[in-house]
Amino acid sequence: MIVKSLELSNFRNYENLSMEFSPSTNILYGDNAQGKTNILEAVFLCATTKSHKGSKDREIIKLQSEEAHIRMRINRDDVDHRLDMHLKKNKPKGVAINGIPIKRSSELFGIINVVFFSPEDLSIIKNGPSERRRFIDMELCQLSKLYLHNLINYNKVLNQRNNLLKQIGFNKSLLDTLYVWDQQLIRFGSALIKERDSFMKSMNELIITLHKKLSDGKEELEIVYEPNVAEDEFENKLKKSMERDIALKVTNVGPHRDDLSFLINGQDVRKYGSQGQQRTAALSLKLAEIELVKQVTKDKPILLLDDVLSELDRKRQNQLLDSIVGIQTIVTCTGLEEFVNNRIETDRIYKVIQGTVEQG
DSSP states (O other): OEEEEEEEEEEETTEEEEEOOOOSEEEEESTTTTTHHHHHHHHHHHHHHTTTTTTOOOHHTTTTOOOEEEEEEEETTTTTEEEEEEESSOOOOOOEEEEOSSOOGGTTSSSSEEEEEEEGGGTTTOOOOHHHHHHHHHHHHHHHHHHHHHHHHHHHHHHHHHHHHHHHOOOGGGGHHHHHHHHHHHHHHHHHHHHHHHHHHHHHHHHHHHHHHHHHTTTEEEEEOOOOOGGGGGHHHHHHHOOOOHHHOOOSSGGGEEEEEEEEEEEEHHHHOOOOHHHHHHHHHHHHHHHHHHHHHOOOOEEEESSOGGGSSSHHHHHHHHHHTSSSSSEEEOHHHHHTTTTOEEEEEEEEEEEEEEOO
């Protein structure tokens, strides 16, 4: 799968942009705060309906504008597709595939698969659990329509249950209706726990080999899935937590509180690992993500690298660059030295200056 072209209107700092991409390596270079990352964000948004930054639609639309558009042409299995996204300040986004509007933007998931790697991802191990859950959700939503369905429904039920918990404090008679939401929460939540567990097992099969290679065979990396509650204990623990939930007016049990641990030779990297070990573990995680997409989709993902090479030492740069051979890559950087020094073939080079893009 490849992105063939991208058009932007009133997106971030771009009033109008039209550019085409090579099926191999595309470099966007220029000073900081010129708009390089915004191009990667547009590709990611068009593939997943979400900003990699977690930004809301109204924050993405260019200042003084009421709406923005993204138009992207892709090719998958030798078939061209056109994706159109219409972002509005005060209304839900509109999405069309090949000119046909879709009812739910989530239907866009899985048409193309992207792997986004930024300096922030190098901190995924030591940052809070919400970022690690977001990593799991974003990848599984691209790979599994069933997971996407269960996640959307779980979040809806969770919000409804939390609203009900707030109302029970004022009206005790509503307590009888809590059971209905509990059953749905257990149904969708149990499915999420099961799929997350299977996903992490698949990731571990890949990451052990990849990390050994990165560490010259000195380290063995394992990802441990830490569910907030086991699938077969969900109902019982939810009942036991009811009084606490009502007191705190929030649901305290469920996969919305899951986490991951990263162990190197049995030691928790978050607590005991050096910064170098944490970064290498994060790199291994991304490389495993690329390999898993290949296995599941029988195709190669589109790789978006946001100024990440400058954050890695030469050895880790080489490991990453070796892994992208044959994969369409769109990479941002402030200069071209890392590519010249690594003698990486670059098919297309763009210079980005204050919301304008010139092909070099």
